[in-house]
Amino acid sequence: MTGVETGVVTGAETGAETGVVTGVVTGAETGIETGMETLTAPATTGGAGRADPRRPTVRVAENLNAALHELMERRPDLHLLGEDLLDPYGGAFKITRGLSTRFPERVLTTPISENAITGIAAGLALSGDSAIVEIMFGDFAALAFDQLLNFAAKSVSMYGTRVPMRMVVRCPVGGGRGYGPTHSQSLQKHFIGIPGLALYEVSPFHDNLAVFEEMLERAEPCVLFEDKVLYTRPMHAVESPFTVESAGGTARVSLDFLREQPDCLIIAPGGMAHRAVAAMRSLLLEEEILCTLLVPSRLYPVDTAPLEAALTDGAVPAPRRVAVLEESTAGGTWGAEVAHTIHQRYWDRLSRPVTLVHSAASVIPTAAHLEREVLVDEAAIHRAVREVVRG
Amino acid sequence: MTPVLDLAAATPTLDDADLGLMLTIRAFELKLLDLYGRGLLNGTTHTCLGQEYVPVAVQPLLDPGDHVFSNHRGHGHYLARFQDLDGLLAEIMGREGAVCGGVGGSQHIRRDRYLSTGVQGESLPVAAGVALHLKRAEPGRLACVYIGDGTFGEGAVYEALNIIALWRLPVLVVVENNGIAQSTPVTSHLSGTIAGRAAAFGVGHCRVEGFDLAAIRHRLGPLVARVRQGVPLVAEFVTHRLGPHSKGDDARPEPAVREAREADWLSRYRTAHPAQVERLDHEARTLVDAVADDVAARPPSRWTRP
Numbered sequence: 001m002t003g004v005e006t007g008v009v010t011g012a013e014t015g016a017e018t019g020v021v022t023g024v025v026t027g028a029e030t031g032i033e034t035g036m037e038t039l040t041a042p043a044t045t046g047g048a049g050r051a052d053p054r055r056p057t058v059r060v061a062e063n064l065n066a067a068l069h070e071l072m073e074r075r076p077d078l079h080l081l082g083e084d085l086l087d088p089y090g091g092a093f094k095i096t097r098g099l100s101t102r103f104p105e106r107v108l109t110t111p112i113s114e115n116a117i118t119g120i121a122a123g124l125a126l127s128g129d130s131a132i133v134e135i136m137f138g139d140f141a142a143l144a145f146d147q148l149l150n151f152a153a154k155s156v157s158m159y160g161t162r163v164p165m166r167m168v169v170r171c172p173v174g175g176g177r178g179y180g181p182t183h184s185q186s187l188q189k190h191f192i193g194i195p196g197l198a199l200y201e202v203s204p205f206h207d208n209l210a211v212f213e214e215m216l217e218r219a220e221p222c223v224l225f226e227d228k229v230l231y232t233r234p235m236h237a238v239e240s241p242f243t244v245e246s247a248g249g250t251a252r253v254s255l256d257f258l259r260e261q262p263d264c265l266i267i268a269p270g271g272m273a274h275r276a277v278a279a280m281r282s283l284l285l286e287e288e289i290l291c292t293l294l295v296p297s298r299l300y301p302v303d304t305a306p307l308e309a310a311l312t313d314g315a316v317p318a319p320r321r322v323a324v325l326e327e328s329t330a331g332g333t334w335g336a337e338v339a340h341t342i343h344q345r346y347w348d349r350l351s352r353p354v355t356l357v358h359s360a361a362s363v364i365p366t367a368a369h370l371e372r373e374v375l376v377d378e379a380a381i382h383r384a385v386r387e388v389v390r391g
Numbered sequence: 392m393t394p395v396l397d398l399a400a401a402t403p404t405l406d407d408a409d410l411g412l413m414l415t416i417r418a419f420e421l422k423l424l425d426l427y428g429r430g431l432l433n434g435t436t437h438t439c440l441g442q443e444y445v446p447v448a449v450q451p452l453l454d455p456g457d458h459v460f461s462n463h464r465g466h467g468h469y470l471a472r473f474q475d476l477d478g479l480l481a482e483i484m485g486r487e488g489a490v491c492g493g494v495g496g497s498q499h500i501r502r503d504r505y506l507s508t509g510v511q512g513e514s515l516p517v518a519a520g521v522a523l524h525l526k527r528a529e530p531g532r533l534a535c536v537y538i539g540d541g542t543f544g545e546g547a548v549y550e551a552l553n554i555i556a557l558w559r560l561p562v563l564v565v566v567e568n569n570g571i572a573q574s575t576p577v578t579s580h581l582s583g584t585i586a587g588r589a590a591a592f593g594v595g596h597c598r599v600e601g602f603d604l605a606a607i608r609h610r611l612g613p614l615v616a617r618v619r620q621g622v623p624l625v626a627e628f629v630t631h632r633l634g635p636h637s638k639g640d641d642a643r644p645e646p647a648v649r650e651a652r653e654a655d656w657l658s659r660y661r662t663a664h665p666a667q668v669e670r671l672d673h674e675a676r677t678l679v680d681a682v683a684d685d686v687a688a689r690p691p692s693r694w695t696r697p
Contacts, residue, residue: 079523105527108558110554111550111553111554111557113550113553113554115516115546115547115550116515116516116519116547116550116551116553116554117516118516119513119515119516119517119519119520119547119551120516120517120519120520120523120554121520122516122517122520123516123517123518123519123520123521123522123523123524123534124520124521124523124524125520126506126517126520126521127520127521127524127525127528128524129524131520146510146513146547147513147516147517150508150509150510150513151508151510151513151514151517154499155501156697157494157696157697158491158494158495158499159491159494159495159499159500159501159506160489160490160491160492160493160494160495160501160694161491161492162697163501196697
């Protein structure tokens with residue numbers, strides 16, 4: 001298996017990247033706050049190709065906030081717990097803005113006690129209620145790990161019969177904002193492989209209301225990872241000339257209408273999607289390398305149906321090379337789990353082993369120039385995929 | 392601190408139902424050690440020898456609609472609530488009729504509104520969540536959590552106590568302070584007092600010594616009634632662990648073991664009421680022997696893995 005390190009990235013190479021760098025410079029929270037004041041209905045057009053210019057652009061943070069409003073309305077048993085959730089503050093990233101005003105009985109601001117909050121959510125779930133926990137920075141979910149691993153996930157099956165547990169732990173993750181080593185991690189890999197615990201990631205291509213409904217309907221604990229740099233990005237937008245379609249929880253960004261065999265299949269979680277599409281664009285224009293991107297909403301258990309479809313010849317011949325992207329640092333990654341799944345099932349359809357693209361084996365530094373050297377960006381993706389295709 | 396009561400003067404009179412249940416729990420735990428000794432049980436277990444009276448004292452203060460959270464040393468808690476020897480033994484032995492299909496075993500049991508977990512302190516936040524539900528959906532009911540003195544080493548206890556007090560949740564924390572955490576005496580693992588820790592959160596505390604069940608219930612009754620109104624309570628039972636932490640891992644010095652034996656409620660009660668003990672102990676052992684023979688003859692439990 002080939003690991004691609006992305007440690008050496010110069011400033012010039014990251015010049016085309018906008019999401020990560022401008023997030024730091026302009027202060028993304030301000031952007032979200034402004035956005036919230038003009039909150040619109042959540043975008044529900046999962047298959048939209050590009051943002052509709054006639055409609056105000058809905059940002060991911062607004063979509064999340066609207067989803068929570070709608071869920072609280074629909075489910076009278078749903079509780080929302082977390083630190084600093086109350087208006088006018090509305091949560092550190094403003095995702096819960098307005099909720100405590102509308103649902104004061106069920107939106108509970110808590111002490112700084114991630115372990116207890118998660119346990120309380122599990123207690124509510126055990127009583128038949130539903131609960132969503134906001135962990136302010138996903139990094140702090142480490143403090144809730146016992147409740148997730150040893151209680152909430154275990155309870156689904158360790159008492160001999162299935163115990164429904166409707167709870168979601170929301171974890172803002174990822175770097176690119178200069179928050180430093182303990183506020184920038186992508187923790188997905190630490191939660192993989194726990195029976196009874198499903199992992200999801202917010203993406204610009206998946207309406208969050210549907211994602212929340214799916215998680216609660218699973219009746220087992222779920223962790224929802226939210227890449228912080230997505231909050232200010234538009235929903236459903238994809239760069240020209242690509243189109244996006246969504247089916248069964250996985251979005252597919254492609255040039256399928258060309259009916260040409262892609263050179264590479266890229267698989268990426270939601271937080272990497274815009275970086276992947278930007279790299280796909282430069283690969284196409286500069287290298288004439290054609291890629292198709294899959295963005296699954298559920299990271300674990302790995303959904304094999306879209307992999308099967310993408311690696312089976314149809315109207316579009318299937319690509320023979322695969323790269324899995326993620327922002328997580330090297331070692332024991334989600335990509336390794338996906339690669340293993342693909343190797344076990346589709347080895348004979350590949351021309352080479354799946355390539356993993358992830359951040360360097362490093363803490364995530366605070367200074368912008370140092371952070372850029374560690375994290376995966378579109379230039380690193382471009383280089384990695386070019387190597388996959390051209391060798 | 393209240394001095395230990397004079398042994399002779401403190402020996403209460405127990406009614407047959409309470410004493411019978413206490414002796415049944417004792418006989419059950421001794422049977423487990425016997426089965427382990429003969430290689431008939433798998434894994435591990437933690438007996439509550441010496442502490443049997445605690446859940447028996449608490450049981451009538453609870454309503455069937457209340458939740459009970461137990462821990463690794465929970466057989467007595469389960470038996471006091473359900474008197475279901477055979478479901479519990481089948482669970483521990485992995486036989487047909489196991490209350491959780493043999494998946495949970497000794498430390499992970501759920502039945503109706505009873506649940507135990509094997510990680511120290513973990514159940515306190517969960518109980519807070521259940522109590523939050525009860526406060527809103529079923530006011531007047533409570534969540535009762537059994538923990539030990541050793542559990543006070545876990546941060547989860549303090550996170551939960553803080554929230555329980557802040558949100559006025561109906562949680563009754565029953566501490567079985569047996570003075571030892573596995574092999575570590577309380578003098579080496581607990582600074583200050585349990586009362587002081589409860590006080591730090593503005594949570595009421597009641598220290599219970601002895602095994603006069605009627606007196607204990609009389610004293611705790613009004614406090615438990617207040618718990619139901621959202622005034623949480625830490626009820627600390629000063630008790631003694633007679634046996635090893637689990638099966639054969641008792642490294643305590645002989646004087647400590649002797650002291651625990653001398654303080655054992657049963658040896659004290661037997662001295663004062665030999666005939667009652669002999670009669671009920673015989674009944675208890677006969678019952679437990681029959682259950683053990685029956686369960687041991689059953690086929691293995693079945694579980695459909697999700």
